[in-house]
Amino acid sequence: MGLFKDSKLITDPLADNNPITIQVLGICSALAITAELEASIVMSVAVLFVLGVGNVVISLMRNIIPSKIRIIVQLVVVATLVIIVDLVLKAFAYELSKTLSVFVGLIITNCIIMGRFEAFALANGAWRSFLDGLGNAAGYGLILVIVGFFRELLGSGTLLGIKVLGDPIEKTGAYAYGYENNGFMLLAPMALITLGIIIWIQRSRNNALIED
Amino acid sequence: MEHLELFFKSIFIDNMVFATFLGMCSYLAVSKKVSTAVGLGAAVIFVLAITVPLNWILDQYLLQPGALKWLGSEYASYDLSFLSFIMFIATIATMVQLVEIVVEKFSPSLYNSLGIFLPLIAVNCAILGGSLFMQSREIPTFGLAMTYGIGSGIGWFLAILSIAAIREKIRYSNVPAALRGLGITFIITGLMAIGFMSFGGMLTGGEKGNDTGKISKEAIEKIKKEVQEISKK
Numbered sequence: 001m002g003l004f005k006d007s008k009l010i011t012d013p014l015a016d017n018n019p020i021t022i023q024v025l026g027i028c029s030a031l032a033i034t035a036e037l038e039a040s041i042v043m044s045v046a047v048l049f050v051l052g053v054g055n056v057v058i059s060l061m062r063n064i065i066p067s068k069i070r071i072i073v074q075l076v077v078v079a080t081l082v083i084i085v086d087l088v089l090k091a092f093a094y095e096l097s098k099t100l101s102v103f104v105g106l107i108i109t110n111c112i113i114m115g116r117f118e119a120f121a122l123a124n125g126a127w128r129s130f131l132d133g134l135g136n137a138a139g140y141g142l143i144l145v146i147v148g149f150f151r152e153l154l155g156s157g158t159l160l161g162i163k164v165l166g167d168p169i170e171k172t173g174a175y176a177y178g179y180e181n182n183g184f185m186l187l188a189p190m191a192l193i194t195l196g197i198i199i200w201i202q203r204s205r206n207n208a209l210i211e212d
Numbered sequence: 213m214e215h216l217e218l219f220f221k222s223i224f225i226d227n228m229v230f231a232t233f234l235g236m237c238s239y240l241a242v243s244k245k246v247s248t249a250v251g252l253g254a255a256v257i258f259v260l261a262i263t264v265p266l267n268w269i270l271d272q273y274l275l276q277p278g279a280l281k282w283l284g285s286e287y288a289s290y291d292l293s294f295l296s297f298i299m300f301i302a303t304i305a306t307m308v309q310l311v312e313i314v315v316e317k318f319s320p321s322l323y324n325s326l327g328i329f330l331p332l333i334a335v336n337c338a339i340l341g342g343s344l345f346m347q348s349r350e351i352p353t354f355g356l357a358m359t360y361g362i363g364s365g366i367g368w369f370l371a372i373l374s375i376a377a378i379r380e381k382i383r384y385s386n387v388p389a390a391l392r393g394l395g396i397t398f399i400i401t402g403l404m405a406i407g408f409m410s411f412g413g414m415l416t417g418g419e420k421g422n423d424t425g426k427i428s429k430e431a432i433e434k435i436k437k438e439v440q441e442i443s444k445k
Binding site for chain 1: 230231232240241294295296335337339345390391396398402406440
């Protein structure tokens, strides 16, 4: 019963209340690391972990945190979780942790995390906060994966490193018909424009989201 | 000369917003009006100029592998670099509070213009990003760390000022309904970032700029092709 009622907490952030395209939170990391699909997925999982666990921790402590120093308490909780993520990445996926470089550390200041702590975990119970954390991290991950998918596919013709469009040197697959990779997609500015187009599509499908 | 080069590099080539997307959240949220954008931008310059050198000291004498040598030779093998996130963010949060108190005491007029933005800044990725890039780019001296902090701050200021000015003007344009607000801001920022990429060759004479990766990729592909041809034979 409780599960059914709370399922909105997970489904809402996926579309109509998406943290990136509607709430405008956590843009920094969403743009910088999406040149490859793999990095986007790892980043989403990292945020899922930090936000899910962090929301529960803050929610359990919400009655004993003095409100004046709550920002520092929140930062310490996030920083601890991010250190765990960073060490795990360095141990099991060293190459990838080099690609993500400082952006793992920047999860600390990812506005989604502080935003959800402030807006939700400080006022709700542990279970609901956990669901809210999962939902928002999933909404964030969804956009990251979409952007990463298009940038890797159009930019280097691969997905997760697999050459789905054939080999550009051997001229197989699509390249045999004169297709060329658009190297521009790999550069930073195209992440912004891709995200702009996603927002455009989403808002033209749902007119209620249009700003005046 | 070294200082001047790093200064311009951090403003134009490695611009916080256009090259590394740091501080995008507040960049998008606070850029509706030029006057508020100026306030936030000034606060960012201010805080970056203080926290980057401070974190440089922390990094050199506490966090780096072997940084504890000054305590005695038995500490030389210590490596506390895993603590850098927590130390940096603690420094930033504390400094922001301290700056807020000091500014409120000594310059109420500055406090009134910066005041509401200062607490926001503790969680601005540009500030933590400045310190983390300072660490990963291994900036050698205290003075250069300060130059880097100020330069990055000015770069961010420039970015938010220009987008705020454009957004004030764009209100009179006929933007497609679904793109209004956030969507068009993203696309404009993308176009501005493309413009800023042209600064890439400014300091290096265009030879070793941002496109070194491209050249080496082509070279690798060429070598691959040759190897494949040889192996076919």
